[in-house]
Amino acid sequence: MHTKAKGNLAEERGCEYLRKNGFRIIDRNVYNRFGEIDIIAFRDNVIHFVEVKSAMSYEQAVNNITPSKLQKLGRTIQFYLQKKKLNSDYCIDALIVSDEGIEWIENITL
Structure with missing residues (x-):
């Protein structure tokens, strides 16, 4: 299977995984001039920007999640x-998808 x-x-x-854990998916694969956001999800009045690594x-x-x-x-x-024009609480999360399963790491920071 190819990388993509x-x-x-x-x-x-x-x-x-996110849907099963109460998230609503807002968007996926959002590109702008700075980069890409894999998944944007919403739960409990917080926007979650999710980086997926496999x-x-x-x-x-x-x-693979480097500074x-x-x-x-x-x-x-x-x-x-x-x-x-969003002014909402948000956090950056990671979803690690491996042969071992899926692990959610909430609120990763710089």
Whole structure:
């Protein structure tokens, strides 16, 4: 399976996981000049910007969330919030999708 197809499958599994845990999916694969947001979800009056990482193991996937990736994601989110004129609480989460299962890491920071 190609990398893009694996990524799409991981995101699909991630959306299913989020829905089962009470989230409403607002948007997916949002691109702007700063980067991409994999999943935007909403629960309990908080917008969750979700970075999906997949790999064969949890360690491999989590190591792909680098400080530079988080900085780029932060700029992407700020641009999205301004463009949509949103003034809501939000956080950045990660969904680690591996052969071992799915793990949600809430509120990852820089």
